[in-house]
Amino acid sequence: MVVLTKGELEQITLPAVQRAAPPLAFVPEVDLSAAAASVAARSAAARAVAKACEDHGFFKVTGHGVPAPLLARLEAAAAAFFALPQRDKDKAAAAAVGGSPPFGYASKRIGGNGDLGWVEYLLLGVTPAGAAAAPSALSAAPVSSASEGAAPSCCFRDVLDEYIAAVRRMTCTVLELMAQGLGLDDDTAVFSRLVLDRDSDSMLRVNHYPPRPETAAAAGEPAEVRRPRLTGFGEHTDPQIISVLRSNDTAGLEISLRDGSWVSVPSDTQSFFVNVGDALQVLTNGRFRSVRHRVMVSSGRPRVSVIFFGGPPPRERLAPLPGLVDREGGRRRYREFTWREYKTSAYRTKLADNRLCYFETTTAAAAATS
Numbered sequence: 455m456v457v458l459t460k461g462e463l464e465q466i467t468l469p470a471v472q473r474a475a476p477p478l479a480f481v482p483e484v485d486l487s488a489a490a491a492s493v494a495a496r497s498a499a500a501r502a503v504a505k506a507c508e509d510h511g512f513f514k515v516t517g518h519g520v521p522a523p524l525l526a527r528l529e530a531a532a533a534a535f536f537a538l539p540q541r542d543k544d545k546a547a548a549a550a551v552g553g554s555p556p557f558g559y560a561s562k563r564i565g566g567n568g569d570l571g572w573v574e575y576l577l578l579g580v581t582p583a584g585a586a587a588a589p590s591a592l593s594a595a596p597v598s599s600a601s602e603g604a605a606p607s608c609c610f611r612d613v614l615d616e617y618i619a620a621v622r623r624m625t626c627t628v629l630e631l632m633a634q635g636l637g638l639d640d641d642t643a644v645f646s647r648l649v650l651d652r653d654s655d656s657m658l659r660v661n662h663y664p665p666r667p668e669t670a671a672a673a674g675e676p677a678e679v680r681r682p683r684l685t686g687f688g689e690h691t692d693p694q695i696i697s698v699l700r701s702n703d704t705a706g707l708e709i710s711l712r713d714g715s716w717v718s719v720p721s722d723t724q725s726f727f728v729n730v731g732d733a734l735q736v737l738t739n740g741r742f743r744s745v746r747h748r749v750m751v752s753s754g755r756p757r758v759s760v761i762f763f764g765g766p767p768p769r770e771r772l773a774p775l776p777g778l779v780d781r782e783g784g785r786r787r788y789r790e791f792t793w794r795e796y797k798t799s800a801y802r803t804k805l806a807d808n809r810l811c812y813f814e815t816t817t818a819a820a821a822a823t824s
């Protein structure tokens with residue numbers, strides 16, 4: 455066990471994982487700018503997206519149109535926020551939480567059921583205007599002075615607003631390609647509509663994984679002994695429809711393949727990574743795979759990642775789309791439920807739990823155990 459914090463409000467221990475990092479992942483790539491060039495290119499991109507969602511539930515997007523200077527400002531502003539004194543970050547937490555957890559700032563505790571990670575994060579609700587329902591403390595955070603000009607005359611809140619508007623647009627383009635790739639040509643907005651709804655339960659999470667300190671092992675020992683891997687964010691699937699992630703140049707993200715093995719995702723600051731979430735697995739009757747993933751920390755450099763979670767409105771009734779059920783001879787893998795019901799159920803579980811099993815139909819559950 456490794457003691458993470460000393461002299462802070464609490465002491466938390468995490469198991470250090472001694473194993474070396476898993477092999478590098480092959481990550482399918484889709485170029486959105488090429489897809490926009492012609493009808494044929496769009497169909498090819500839609501097919502590639504659907505195949506990646508079926509095989510892995512994971513791929514990366516290039517040619518996304520989110521301006522590089524905006525990404526640089528976002529990264530600088532996030533780094534500056536996490537460099538603030540602990541009491542300022544805690545103030546942001548208190549202002550945001552205001553009786554409505556899980557939003558706000560948190561350190562090491564993920565969710566309310568005892569999950570811990572080598573991570574601190576901000577979790578923000580997203581409003582229809584593209585703005586994060588962020589605590590006022592973020593506006594006050596002296597980001598520009600902390601980052602010495604990296605985020606000139608701009609507060610974190612403004613950068614987040616601009617980023618959310620851009621990433622949501624791109625997310626909707628990806629969701630439309632997914633629908634087209636599934637052959638839902640008569641309603642390609644079937645998924646994006648949910649994320650664009652004024653009541654959409656979308657969120658933004660900004661994660662900061664501090665550098666992994668070296669142990670007292672001798673300098674000649676292999677890297678995995680000097681810096682044993684720590685769990686930054688334990689394995690889980692994302693609950694929403696889609697997650698769109700970008701990170702700085704520090705690796706750490708790992709995904710689980712269909713055979714249960716893990717692979718490391720090389721960092722790529724130019725691209726966005728897309729995860730299929732639980733809600734999309736349900737809507738597609740299990741054809742798209744909600745990818746299990748985690749973050750392991752072994753680097754001497756910090757990792758900063760920003761994830762947009764596109765979610766449906768709380769009242770939305772989710773069920774496998776009838777057209778997709780018909781194609782499986784009428785076999786429905788999930789019963790209908792509202793997004794609110796799903797979240798209520800999910801909040802009672804641990805990070806690594808399979809939360810969709812409570813919503814499987816009896817035929818799907820029987821098939822899984824036979």
Ligand SMILES: O=C(O)CCC(=O)C(=O)O
Pocket residue numbers: 659661687692699701707747748749759761
């Ligand atoms: O920080 C990352 O790279 C991924 C974190 C994650 O999976 C999450 O916040 O849901």
Ligand SMILES: [Fe+2]
Pocket residue numbers: 690691692697747
């Ligand atoms: Fe995640």
